[in-house]
Amino acid sequence: MNEEPQLQQDDDNSESTFPNDSENPGNPPEDHVADEPVVDPQADDTAGLRGPSASQVRRLDTRLRRLTRAYLNQTNRLESYLQIVTACQKQTAEFANHVIERHALHPAVEAVDLLTGLIGQLNDQANDLLDAAAHCPMFDxxxxxxxxxxxxxxxxxxxxxxxxxxxxxxxxxxxxxxxxRQAVCTDDPDKHRRVERTLISGLIYRGAVLRRAKVSVYRHIPQEPQNRKENP
Structure with a gap:
């Protein structure tokens, strides 16, 4: 008789201890699965295949054009520098060969010039004797x-x-x-530092002066007036 009321009381306590889900709608039950966004793997693959946007492509194209222009300008400058260096090397080699050859042939060139001068003098003397020896065919x-x-x-x-x-x-x-080599005095100012005569001729070989001509020049010396007025 005493056990039945006790069981009924326990049932009431159990109901109060575990509240109904409808009374607390904010707390989902343990066996409830939350709604999650659906992921479509095919959509992700499509987004990856879509590639960069049009603005990104334009920016890349502009940057590529700038790099291309800079590269071409740099290449043109390098080619110009190489051409200048090549021309300088060629001129240096030609000048070095010219100088070496000129100095090596200096004695021979002077000998040829000397012989040419002697032959010219001999020819002038022969022309002077030509009229006198015209009646002598043996001299022809x-x-x-x-x-x-x-x-x-x-x-x-x-x-x-x-x-x-x-x-x-x-x-x-x-x-x-x-x-x-010497100076000749003159009272004519127009003759000052002009050649009076050539003492020894000079020589130019391939545009370079091997030997300067030794000359005599005029030197102007102003003369004082003979009739100078004396101060009183």
């Missing part, structure tokens, strides 16, 4: 040989690019080609 071969030797000597000098430096009187003094 000699004069012909001298004239032919003179022609050959001048042709060889022209072929070797050899030129004599022999300024005429009253020519302007060229310090690069003329060397002053």
């Amino acid at each position: 071969p000699l004069f012909g040989s001298i004239a032919e030797a003179t022609r050959m000597a001048h042709a060889k000098c022209e072929h070797l690019d050899m030129r004599s430096i022999c300024p005429a009187p009253l020519d302007e003094l060229d310090i690069d080609k003329h060397e002053i």
Whole structure:
């Protein structure tokens, strides 16, 4: 008799201890599964295949064009520098060969110039005797040989690019080609530092002066007036 009321009381306590789910709607039951977003793997693959946007492509294209222009400009500058360096090397080699050859051939060139000058003098003397020996045919071969030797000597000098430096009187003094050896006084100011005469001719070989001509020049010395007024 006493056990039944006790069981009924326990049932009431159990119901109060475990409340109904409907009374607390904020707490989901343990066996409830929350709604999650559905992931479509095919959609993700499609997004990956879609690639960069149009603005990104334009930016990349602009940057690529700038890099291309910079590369071409740099390449053109390098080619210009290489051309300049090559031209300088060529000119340096030509100048070095020219200088070495000129110095190596200096004695031979001077000898050729000296012989040419002697042959020219001999030809001038032969021309002076030509009229006197016109009645002597035996001298004709000699004069012909001298004239032919003179022609050959001048042709060889022209072929070797050899030129004599022999300024005429009253020519302007060229310090690069003329060397002053003496001076002649003059009262004419227009003759000052002009060539009076050539003492020894100079020599130019392939555009370079091997030997300057030794010359005499005028030197102007102003003269004081003879009738000077004396101060009272």
